[in-house]
Amino acid sequence: MSIDTLVRDLQLDPETADQLFRTARTAREFTDTEVSVEQIRDVYDLIKWGPTAMNIVPLRLLVLRRGAARERLVPLMAEGNRERVATAPMTLVLAADPAFYQHMGTLFPHAPQVQEQLSQSPEACAPMARTNALIQAGYLIVGLRAAGLATGPMNGMDFDAVDAEFFAENGWQSLMVVNVGYTEGSGTALPRLPRLEFADAATVL
């Protein structure tokens, strides 16, 4: 399949297709250019519209600027990830909120019984939160790239320790860390790894 065919079928300009997926890479090195909280907020305000089951939108963000709070995260990362978390212009801890049902009066106002039912089933809420927050994590990575930012997602970390350090009060459950910034070139010296072909990843019936 040629690139021309791809672009025609996608109804997406090639530069955007590259920016969001095709040439974007997981960044390992960022420039010193800062990333603002306002930029992260704007990305959130874009991707919050992505669909989730019953509109529960359980993704939560711990936004760690440079400073003391970031330093508390560094030792909880796997050793190979510490330097990158310590030096990234911005670091996000993505988390799921198992108590998302507290917001259902706002999020699902036409069915008030749903909040009551969910509040009585915490064992059902935790996996619902995780499943849908992970889908939203996909939206977020695309949204950060849409904002011209490079991302460095990583899950080599002590999740329980992160939850204890940062989420003891609100009960959020960490999913991954995403470093955010700008890069020179691709932001990585690693070669692009292959992906599975459609024929190996899909069954057509």
Add this chain to the structure above:
Amino acid sequence: MSIDTLVRDLQLDPETADQLFRTARTAREFTDTEVSVEQIRDVYDLIKWGPTAMNIVPLRLLVLRRGAARERLVPLMAEGNRERVATAPMTLVLAADPAFYQHMGTLFPHAPQVQEQLSQSPEACAPMARTNALIQAGYLIVGLRAAGLATGPMNGMDFDAVDAEFFAENGWQSLMVVNVGYTEGSGTALPRLPRLEFADAATVL
């Protein structure tokens, strides 16, 4: 925050921001216009480049055109979802492949020991597959919208029954169903539900 600010910070043209997130809706009604397998393949060939842990790309697709195979899925959906699955131009069952490690020689060729290690830890592979396939599900929904398609994701279904009916041989584990097609207008008569504000979904430190 004005729309102008949002668009400026996003470095994304407003039409694309709308198409991917801001005005796109979960479709409940599709037109009769068909969706081809080639379109789904092109979307896959876009979103396969999205990042996953150790490049495991565990998302799998069961692509169900109109016909006998689709009819096998319909009764396994929650009652309220059956008519929509029966009538959608295209239906995808998104799944995770816990045996993704079989492809690591292709996907992660520089570290051949990884495939061996993962093959000995099926209990670790299943959650890895689910976590990363869900992130990829987020990419896929964005990618389908990028291709000008409307999506109707749903998870009201009997997952175990779907796995038994379709994935008994390959061991894939179903995550959700996504109906795909074209819509007149938004594809739904339901009002747009609100989302959480950044201040309610994020902690800034």
